[in-house]
């Protein structure tokens with residue numbers, strides 16, 4: 093950010109606000125901020141619409157923190173549809189108001205109300221809350237809203253939807269209307285909502301950043317049509333080079349089932365939905381934000397507003413109910429100018445619904461073919477090559493030179509490298525020397541077009557791993573003559589089958605939630 097006494101783009105900020113946004117790494121205001129912050133600072137009511145991840149929180153947060161006085165009364169109230177969003181917005185506003193020492197407080201269900209009462213008693217200037225718990229405090233008379241001058245409806249179209257509108261009106265009755273400044277923000281603003289909003293506002297200024305397209309252009313949007321979504325999802329997860337992924341299901345039960353299926357396949361996944369206790373929700377969100385969880389599986393409770401770093405993929409395991417939900421769900425990736433990938437799975441009868449979403453969201457969703465086992469194999473090899481490239485660039489493996497140079501007196505370095513790679517891939521385990529540790533294939537000649545399925549049955553015993561393979565082989569209708577079951581290590585079992593058969597084996601395996609196994613595909617080798 094240029095050091096020129098408080099200018100944030102063309103917006104003149106106080107020194108303290110300027111220092112705060114500089115500390116947050118904001119160089120220039122985003123389009124929605126450039127257009128709405130001056131209007132809010134002048135005292136106008138504003139309806140702001142801009143794509144997901146483009147800084148709407150700071151668009152209202154900066155002017156709020158600029159206009160709040162030091163008196164310890166609640167002067168601004170921000171309403172959000174979910175608890176996680178209340179917490180997140182409270183933290184972002186606290187950063188913006190840091191040098192002004194403004195006190196913000198999230199108020200939401202599931203957290204001890206006594207703790208909130210104590211904090212309110214201590215004195216805060218900005219409250220960010222979900223309507224239900226706020227109404228609890230109003231009924232108990234443990235919150236005073238008579239000094240509120242600024243009211244924000246974040247995710248406004250959701251807040252004014254029939255589920256919330258009565259609660260919103262009940263809250264509004266406790267805020268003096270004459271000098272109340274009302275701000276509405278969302279990435280989607282259906283016409284009926286904008287009309288309804290006018291009822292609560294005084295000649296609002298409307299700022300729309302994204303008329304032509306509701307979704308972020310930096311998000312690659314694709315879809316797969318399949319009858320077996322779990323099989324398709326597992327292949328995509330095996331193939332994609334993701335950092336963090338959010339997978340959306342339509343129901344809480346769907347979330348729980350998918351969590352079990354993916355955990356059973358060794359993926360680091362966990363679920364988030366409204367039936368979880370608040371402490372469970374907080375724990376899952378913390379693990380996901382801290383990078384200790386790779387896959388968050390959620391209902392639409394996580395669709396709006398959540399701003400989590402490094403979410404590279406959003407996957408609609410169930411197609412969203414409407415285009416607004418689609419826009420918000422995929423908006424969890426591709427934020428603040430970063431790229432993202434949005435994948436939607438549809439069944440044969442959901443094609444028309446997808447096309448409707450595409451038209452209403454004014455976007456394009458490209459059809460793609462699901463990856464085949466050979467694609468998965470190819471991808472795994474590319475990822476392995478990528479990891480080796482990075483390792484060679486980084487260096488730091490000189491300790492291993494001795495081993496290689498000793499081996500190089502007897503073997504070709506190429507063979508040494510290939511053998512080391514194979515051990516790495518197979519999760520090398522110390523094992524007693526056997527006269528011939530290279531596997532000899534029973535019943536297979538390593539014919540071309542064959543692939544090897546490594547079934548890592550986790551902690552299962554050798555016999556268990558073979559059981560798995562034989563069960564699956566019979567379920568996948570593989571005749572004995574075409575399958576080689578060799579035990580390379582205690583926990584690895586090896587199946588060499590024709591490529592087309594591999595496809596059946598993999599889909600059968602993905603259907604069985606056999607605890608803790610993972611399947612890898614390798615090209616077959618001759619004798």
Ligand SMILES: Nc1ncnc2c1ncn2[C@@H]1O[C@H](COP(=O)(O)OP(=O)(O)OP(=O)(O)O)[C@@H](O)[C@H]1O
Pocket residue numbers: 117118119120121122125142143144145146147148149150278279396397398399423424427428
């Ligand atoms: N001017 C800015 N420069 C750089 N980063 C910014 C700027 N304003 C906001 N950000 C960052 O961009 C990210 C997205 O901001 P925010 O969550 O407010 O988006 P949003 O428009 O509210 O998204 P959604 O519609 O999903 O709620 C946040 O990490 C925020 O800190």
